[in-house]
Amino acid sequence: MDDRELIARVLAGEATAERALYDRHVDRVYRLAYRLAGDPDLAMDFTQDTFIRAFDRLASYRGDAAFSTWLTAVATSVALNGLRKLKRFRERETDLEHGDNVVASKRASEPDLKERLSREIDRLPLGYRTVFVMHDVEGYTHEEIGTALGVESGTSKAQLSRARAKLREALADFAGEWKP
């Protein structure tokens, strides 16, 4: 049974179809949510929100794009909104604590490449990070990213290029380790 049939059944009120649709797409949604959030609880929350919102709005899915693309658009919107809220909250918290702890942890020890890379990806502006994670980490195409984020695929390419340039610059001191 394809997604369209399943969706028709969900809209007709069939609870088992809802579960089947969920089973089919949950891994992809959770993976993306986890990659963007980096936290199991947040990833779970974002995945739940994504499906709740998708089921609520299923009637508005017109079928122009694949269902997985539409669902990815819902998932990225949920995750990005959630992360922006979290960022604002953390900024307020950091202001209250004068940022002392953050600075201390950054100076703790010289990290290895993976750790540094991870930290530099975290430091990318959210837009760049999202495109980088979706393309380079999860393997989405620029067309899929464009549809999910509501931008042209050219914009996605440009953002990826800027994200990579920032990472190259930030990790320049590791360039020697990567030489073949």
Next chain:
Amino acid sequence: MTDDEWDERLSKAARAYHQPPETPKEEIWAGIRARRKRRSILRPPQVIWWSVGVAALLIIGIGIGRLTVKPQPVNPAPELAGRAPSRQTAAMAVAAIQHLSRAEALLTGFRAEGKTAGADANFSASARDLLSTTRLLLDSPELTDPQMRGLLEDLELVLVQITQLSAEHGHEEVDLITEGLKQRGLMPRLRSAIPAGSAATSAQGEI
């Protein structure tokens, strides 16, 4: 190293970034179900907002009626006696028709849900709301039609039963209610009291 080589290595190394564990499918699904259920209980169904609207309309209608009624002369002229109540009756008709439509929708859903309706808190919440509007209509001095009064009284009884549905004895109670609906012929009476589309509008036009 060229930029392309750099990017390729970067991309490979980045695959370890926030490496997701296995999807906790069941846990996520349980969360989705719980949140949807909680939300459906917390969010008043649309029928409640309609009923609130109907109740507000009724109150406004009665208010306008009261303000426009002139003190009755000892021997009222037939045409004056007829004019003032016609506005109130129109307001009452609109409110009653809209209310009966909501009630019909609720009872149709209730019957369709069958035995599981007893466990659904939405039905009792909606019934409670419709009940207060039913009582408002019944208490209105403008309700002069004995047939409408009888219909509203029967509706009141059924709504009271639905509001009192308990989770433990839901099945038997649902049977009793649906049996009662049949015996009183409430559904056909409701349907025949609701004119097809245009009547409500024309009554509104009259106001």
